[in-house]
Amino acid sequence: MNRQVFSKKIDVASLKLPFILESGFTFESAPVVYETYGNLSESRDNVILVLHGLNAGSHGASHDERDVSGWWEPMIGSGKALDTDRYFVLIPNGLGSCFGTLGPLTINPVTGQKYGADFPQITVRDMIHLTRRLLTALGISAPSAVIGGSLGGMQALEWAVSFPEDGADVIGIVAPERASAQSIGFNHIMKQAVENDPNWQGGYYEENQSPEKGLALARAVGMMTYQTAESAEQKFARRRREGQWEMGNYLDHQGVKFALRFDANSYLRLLGAMDSHDLTRGRAEYPKELAGKKGRIFLIGDDSDLLYGISNQKELAEKWGEAGADARWHDLDTFYGHDSFLVDFPKLSAVIRDFMEEKGSR
Amino acid sequence: MNRQVFSKKIDVASLKLPFILESGFTFESAPVVYETYGNLSESRDNVILVLHGLNAGSHGASHDERDVSGWWEPMIGSGKALDTDRYFVLIPNGLGSCFGTLGPLTINPVTGQKYGADFPQITVRDMIHLTRRLLTALGISAPSAVIGGSLGGMQALEWAVSFPEDGADVIGIVAPERASAQSIGFNHIMKQAVENDPNWQGGYYEENQSPEKGLALARAVGMMTYQTAESAEQKFARRRREGQWEMGNYLDHQGVKFALRFDANSYLRLLGAMDSHDLTRGRAEYPKELAGKKGRIFLIGDDSDLLYGISNQKELAEKWGEAGADARWHDLDTFYGHDSFLVDFPKLSAVIRDFMEEKGSR
Numbered sequence: 099m100n101r102q103v104f105s106k107k108i109d110v111a112s113l114k115l116p117f118i119l120e121s122g123f124t125f126e127s128a129p130v131v132y133e134t135y136g137n138l139s140e141s142r143d144n145v146i147l148v149l150h151g152l153n154a155g156s157h158g159a160s161h162d163e164r165d166v167s168g169w170w171e172p173m174i175g176s177g178k179a180l181d182t183d184r185y186f187v188l189i190p191n192g193l194g195s196c197f198g199t200l201g202p203l204t205i206n207p208v209t210g211q212k213y214g215a216d217f218p219q220i221t222v223r224d225m226i227h228l229t230r231r232l233l234t235a236l237g238i239s240a241p242s243a244v245i246g247g248s249l250g251g252m253q254a255l256e257w258a259v260s261f262p263e264d265g266a267d268v269i270g271i272v273a274p275e276r277a278s279a280q281s282i283g284f285n286h287i288m289k290q291a292v293e294n295d296p297n298w299q300g301g302y303y304e305e306n307q308s309p310e311k312g313l314a315l316a317r318a319v320g321m322m323t324y325q326t327a328e329s330a331e332q333k334f335a336r337r338r339r340e341g342q343w344e345m346g347n348y349l350d351h352q353g354v355k356f357a358l359r360f361d362a363n364s365y366l367r368l369l370g371a372m373d374s375h376d377l378t379r380g381r382a383e384y385p386k387e388l389a390g391k392k393g394r395i396f397l398i399g400d401d402s403d404l405l406y407g408i409s410n411q412k413e414l415a416e417k418w419g420e421a422g423a424d425a426r427w428h429d430l431d432t433f434y435g436h437d438s439f440l441v442d443f444p445k446l447s448a449v450i451r452d453f454m455e456e457k458g459s460r
Numbered sequence: 461m462n463r464q465v466f467s468k469k470i471d472v473a474s475l476k477l478p479f480i481l482e483s484g485f486t487f488e489s490a491p492v493v494y495e496t497y498g499n500l501s502e503s504r505d506n507v508i509l510v511l512h513g514l515n516a517g518s519h520g521a522s523h524d525e526r527d528v529s530g531w532w533e534p535m536i537g538s539g540k541a542l543d544t545d546r547y548f549v550l551i552p553n554g555l556g557s558c559f560g561t562l563g564p565l566t567i568n569p570v571t572g573q574k575y576g577a578d579f580p581q582i583t584v585r586d587m588i589h590l591t592r593r594l595l596t597a598l599g600i601s602a603p604s605a606v607i608g609g610s611l612g613g614m615q616a617l618e619w620a621v622s623f624p625e626d627g628a629d630v631i632g633i634v635a636p637e638r639a640s641a642q643s644i645g646f647n648h649i650m651k652q653a654v655e656n657d658p659n660w661q662g663g664y665y666e667e668n669q670s671p672e673k674g675l676a677l678a679r680a681v682g683m684m685t686y687q688t689a690e691s692a693e694q695k696f697a698r699r700r701r702e703g704q705w706e707m708g709n710y711l712d713h714q715g716v717k718f719a720l721r722f723d724a725n726s727y728l729r730l731l732g733a734m735d736s737h738d739l740t741r742g743r744a745e746y747p748k749e750l751a752g753k754k755g756r757i758f759l760i761g762d763d764s765d766l767l768y769g770i771s772n773q774k775e776l777a778e779k780w781g782e783a784g785a786d787a788r789w790h791d792l793d794t795f796y797g798h799d800s801f802l803v804d805f806p807k808l809s810a811v812i813r814d815f816m817e818e819k820g821s822r
Contacts, residue, residue, distance in 0.1 A: 276698065277698070278689055278692070278693055279689075279692040279693045279695070279696040279697055279698065279705075279707045280684070280687075280688070280689040280692040280693065280707075282696075282698070282705045282707045282708065283680075283684050283692060283696075283707045283708065283711055284684055286680070286705065286707065286708035286711055286712075287677065287680050287681055287684065287711065290677050290680070290712075291653065291656075291677060294653070294656060294657065294673050294674065294677060295656065296658050311656050312656065315649065315652050315653060315656060318645075318648070318649050318652070319649055319681065322642070322645050322646055322649065325642075326642070327640055327641075327642040327766075327767070327769070330640065330641040330642040330645060331640055331641045331642065333641070334641040334644075334645075335641055336638065336639070336641065336644070336738065343641075343644045343648065343735065345641045345642075345644045345645045345648065346644065346645065346648035349645055349648055349649065350648075350652075373705065376698065404689075404766065405689070407689070
């Protein structure tokens with residue numbers, strides 16, 4: 099994720115066109131890091147925009163044989179579901195993240211220091227508006243498809259409602275219409291785990307004294323909500339090693355690994371953005387926006403998802419269908435839970451490939 | 461829970477008959493606190509043994525109008541599912557807990573200090589053996605029924621396998637044959653939340669400087685696993701108060717309340733006991749023990765239970781039935797998840813009342 103060889107960086111804000119959050123907070127500089135796969139067509143109409151989840155970045159797939167794998171490696175490439183022979187796959191690192199795009203690790207041009215704890219709370223809408231700005235900067239008027247899972251799926255759904263006129267097909271995976279109380283509760287615990295760490299210091303921690311233990315614990319909480327009882331049982335059962343449960347060892351290991359690569363302020367801002375996710379917020383006419391939606395909508399989920407079971411996708415697709423959109427849903431029928439979009443690639447590839455091919459044949 | 465007015469205390473170990481854990485750790489004094497409801501019959505054969513979950517104690521119900529409510533108030537009393545007109549309901553505080561029974565808060569007679577962090581790890585089998593000792597001390601050869609939910613349910617199931625000859629009906633609610641990787645994972649996080657607290661001090665904390673923040677966070681994690689997305693949504697949805705999510709406020713409030721009444725060392729020992737729960741452990745012939753089981757077995761669960769969905773109860777009842785036991789299962793058909801046995805009293809009362817009445821009519 100940290101290899102910058104193939105990633106590009108562009109500043110999409112300026113004094114003349116600042117980037118303004120929903121809250122009114124204004125950035126006069128807004129760097130966006132992104133990676134691309136495949137070739138942009140002359141008419142710039144073959145863009146698949148991939149929006150990543152909470153923990154990932156712009157490195158969705160390897161760029162050549164020497165490159166490291168990306169978080170959606172089996173999905174992106176020649177002949178794959180997101181076929182780079184045909185499409186130009188664009189993956190920006192999201193607003194608020196810590197892998198190069200505008201976020202708490204960005205240098206505040208006013209102070210010359212990182213924003214850190216002073217970085218404002220963002221929303222999912224802010225996230226897609228920055229991404230929209232990136233497209234404009236690249237001369238792309240509209241993507242052909244927008245796709246993402248979890249927090250990336252929330253952004254995809256928000257894209258559908260915010261930009262119904264742009265004609266993009268929208269694929270939202272394990273994402274809901276709005277964040278649930280349950281998700282808010284788990285996110286609250288994750289924040290609390292970070293804030294309980296004595297190194298937290300209200301977010302004003304030093305780089306070499308960051309709240310790693312708290313962040314590792316937060317990550318472990320997250321991981322438990324992304325998997326299922328069944329998938330955990332299959333992987334770990336009641337196995338022990340040196341007197342410790344392998345389930346616990348795994349959580350510790352993953353937590354520490356995460357804490358070393360992720361920034362705590364970023365994490366809290368992204369959790370806050372998830373909490374804010376609510377397609378109905380401030381939209382008196384919702385879901386009428388969808389009546390004019392060009393492009394298809396495809397909501398994918400699974401009932402093993404602890405956070406957003408298939409009823410979320412089903413009910414939303416039906417609601418949007420009634421509002422006039424071409425909306426459908428699909429039950430992935432897996433047992434990997436919320437993480438299915440990062441794990442069950444055979445099933446996900448097949449269903450997305452079918453959807454994309456239907457597009458091609460229209 | 462802390463009102464001792466109606467609770468009794470008895471020491472069930474002595475130099476002549478020490479209480480010995482599975483690990484070999486030996487106690488020469490083993491206090492057990494318990495409360496009783498109804499009257500013991502002359503032949504001492506009308507005992508319902510109620511085993512509490514992780515957080516509760518011996519105060520299952522109020523003893524008169526001036527008394528405070530107990531954690532199973534709607535279940536225990538005259539004319540209720542556990543009918544005190546007929547049965548003698550006995551509720552011991554469990555081994556390892558912090559409400560009077562042998563546990564980390566017990567004074568070690570050798571040192572004159574609390575056991576604290578030196579209290580050994582216990583198992584569910586240790587828990588029921590101490591309770592068995594209590595029955596003996598009270599002159600009760602066998603209970604008529606044993607009932608419990610969650611950790612109490614694990615004990616009930618362990619009772620069925622450990623003492624198949626005693627003829628007790630066993631009712632286990634939201635309890636599994638063995639602790640799952642998922643449950644071990646969440647418990648691991650709960651322990652880690654406590655151990656991350658700088659006040660933890662390896663368990664050697666001072667009473668006035670205990671790891672309250674960590675314990676509160678652990679309790680919040682637990683609560684999230686006991687409820688469901690649906691029950692959380694019904695209670696909190698996306699409501700905010702003073703800029704905070706009510707879901708988060710509730711977790712904080714419950715966490716602090718819990719941390720003030722519960723002991724951190726106790727909590728960790730009880731989580732460890734849950735992790736150890738495995739009816740198959742060290743039993744080469746299991747489930748043949750059940751072939752000779754006198755008394756009926758009734759396993760109650762619900763598919764909304766994040767930790768131990770109904771397939772746990774169904775499969776175990778079928779397995780035990782095949783082994784020769786009179787075992788049945790029931791789907792509570794609720795949406796309260798693991799907490800259903802502490803919340804959905806109308807449904808639980810009805811089904812347990814039916815089961816108990818069938819007993820009476822035999």
